[in-house]
Amino acid sequence: MSKKLEQLLICGNREALLSKEMEKEFYNLEQGFRGENEQLEWFKKYGSEHWHYVSNYWFNHGKLMEADMLVISEQEWLVIEVKNYHGLFEYKDGECYINGRLMSDDQVAKMNHRLNRIRHIGAEVSTEIKVVGAMVFINEHSDVRLENGNEFDVVMRNQLQRFIRNFRERNDYPLSNQKLERVSRVLKKHQATSPFVPKSLPLETFAELRKGITCKACGSFETQSKYKSIKCRSCLTTEHKHEAALRTAYQLRYLYYDHPEMLTRRNIYEFCGKLISERTISRALTSRYKIIGATSSLYYDIQI
Ligand SMILES: [Zn+2]
Incomplete structure (x- = not known):
């Protein structure tokens, strides 16, 4: 795709x-x-x-x-x-x-x-x-x-x-x-990479986006937070919170294609519908990505 x-x-x-x-x-x-x-x-x-x-x-x-x-x-x-x-x-x-x-x-x-x-x-x-x-x-x-x-x-x-x-x-x-x-x-x-890259959504759209974590299997937003996992209420699939946080951060990264700086811990937390704590998000993302930016606006450097 x-x-x-x-x-x-x-x-x-x-x-x-x-x-x-x-x-x-x-x-x-x-x-x-x-x-x-x-x-x-x-x-x-x-x-x-x-x-x-x-x-x-x-x-x-x-x-x-x-x-x-x-x-x-x-x-x-x-x-x-x-x-x-x-x-x-x-x-x-x-x-x-x-x-x-x-x-x-x-x-x-x-x-x-x-x-x-x-x-x-x-x-x-x-x-x-x-x-x-x-x-x-x-x-x-x-x-x-x-x-x-x-x-x-x-x-x-x-x-x-x-x-x-x-x-x-x-x-x-x-x-x-x-x-x-x-x-x-x-x-x-x-082989070459496709010259067609996504255009970023305007930054101010963030407030209106639907927040939450989609089920990795069926895509439903009917998910709930368990101790270490996210569970789908419709198809009962579970996913480790770390994986769910990474996947959701990745979605956010795609939406703001030209704005990697959107990937702050706070924004990911909001985007996940607050289903995963900032602490867990931080653990999941720092294990995988570099953190860059000034102290007040640190973000994860997710390359796509
Ligand atoms: Zn599901």
């Missing part, structure tokens, strides 16, 4: 008021994430047990790019781009349209370029690796009009199962540990 989406999910959970722009972004990211997850489920169901999956692979090979998913098999790599569009996607004269509206990016050229670059990366592992690509339109309400002559397959939702089975017929072989290691090494060499 991208950092941005993770932040937006916490925003939703904590009932933060989002700007129109953030709301739209949330919707798009969530749609994309759902599509990717759904697609991965299909691969796990109909694909080979020997395949390895790399999701949201950001890489730099002359240019910074992302692949939604790589399916790594012994012989072939499949580069997947998932589109969760609702409506008609058209490509004409080098421009993309969704429901007749011009899109800012040329998705098709991008896909060709991505494939080309990953071919070079694959060749570093072995010149025998074949790299193929597919643009998967996972939404049942998707329709596509694309000119021919692209290097990749276009796969509609109702074709996905057959597509995976075909790929499996050619690629149902075990991948040796040695080769897998080589693949990981090369992918790692070109």
